[in-house]
Amino acid sequence: MGAFSFLSRLCDNKNRPPVSHVQKKFVLENCVAYNGAKVGEVMIGMKHLQAFVTVVREKSFSRAAEVLYQTQPALSKQVKALENYLGAVLLDRSEKEVTLTDAGALFYPEAKRILDTLTQAKGAIAELQGLKRGKLSLGASTLPGEYLLPALVGKFRKIYPGIDVEIKVADTREIINALKSGEVQIGFLGAPPVEPIFEAYPFSEDRIILIAPPHYPDRVTDLSWDQLILREKGSGTRQVVEEFFKQQGRSVEKTAGAMEIGSTRAIINAVAAGWGFSFVSHWAAEEALLLGKVKEIPYVAQGIQRLIYCARVLNHYHGCTAQAFWEFAKDNSQK
Known part of the structure; x- marks a missing residue:
């Protein structure tokens, strides 16, 4: 999933602000990893955004450096690198309290949203890894x-x-x-x-059994095989029955008049209605057997195992x- 679609999905609900073009551009160009993407000789990354946002919040480079456990020169260098990258001065340093320039006022909410979004993303990934979502x-x-x-x-x-x-x-x-x-x-x-x-x-394990209407003969030898009802080709039950017939030297394909139905439940209902007999899973036939709608005819001991x-x-x-x-x-x- 690309960064655009990932961020959009994270923020695509009424409780989260929309992802702006500035956010997307910054994430795509700079947030491939926490270490950042190289721009000239400077590595621009999340630490630069964090430095800028913290300075704005604290209104002081020295207090921001204390909050982030950094030296003031290192923090100043990070903010300056961000300004160089954006091509604009973000902070007015001329007064005792640091304030935002016009460019800084425009960029600050975007920077904060990027940090918030990636914090949410990190939490979402942690939840995924912990199988919470x-x-x-x-x-x-x-x-x-x-x-x-x-x-x-x-x-x-x-x-x-x-x-x-x-x-x-x-x-x-x-x-x-x-x-x-x-x-x-x-x-x-x-x-x-x-x-x-x-x-x-x-x-x-499953057991494939032979079922027939209650009035049918109780012995397989008395059944007319042209009344056999089969699942469609491609079903697992059909494959197992075909393989069993093959081992017995018989072919389902050559059974004259055999009917195909693409649903086990429909087959059971057809058998109950007297259309013919069929091989089905004992799980599927259990209720119809208990209600007496169909009966099991012994074909092999314990049915066909699969x-x-x-x-x-x-x-x-x-x-x-x-x-x-x-x-x-x-x-x-x-x-």
Whole structure:
């Protein structure tokens, strides 16, 4: 983020004064670091502004030097360097009390605002590093997004209430693309990312079960596979089911009449309505099973097992907020 936009965001509310052009110019040219930016042979920086503002407040070079724990000659040299840089005399030194010139009166409020703004910025960064504030962008495929992430994020925000969290819920393929683009910082996926740019760890276990309307046969061998309802391509559930079928020497692609629906909840409702049968997460089907809207048909012992992964891109910058959540999720993993 550039200095202009950073300062504007810091001051973009009714409780803070607007950032003026003079402020922005000074920060851009001189406040890249506290040591300042070189102008000729003089280093102009925050100490020069602080010296000037303190002299104005104390109306005396000697008293200002005492406040800043400096010698008076050193302080005078700093103010003079600032005047040389601006090309204007800021202080009238002819009287016993130091007063502002016209140029000084124009520059003083700007200098004070720059100091106040950077003090606020330093405090904001300290709060960010202490996780008192910050933003976190998460992504999740449908199942972990609906059944795992809400509880996890809730626990995290109890510890760090100042962190704003955004969650994108989509299929696994879309979340992987969002991780690559930087749209989300951490993703929870129903299938492991295979590209070497990712690092991931198992977060939880899921069980994929076969559900059917209550009036359907209780044995798999009696089912008509042309009534199979599948999630769309790109979903983690679809990938797991396809891999399981492949291990069994079968192909989902060649299942005649198979229907695709892009929502697990919609699939469960379709099964309850008698459209066919489907493979879904046991988390998603739990309520419909308890209400007797659908039934589970044993397909393999304990269902088709899969892992839910927490993933991020290796070479992306991971700020302190994202890193804290990464470790928090790992500590709270159910695997």
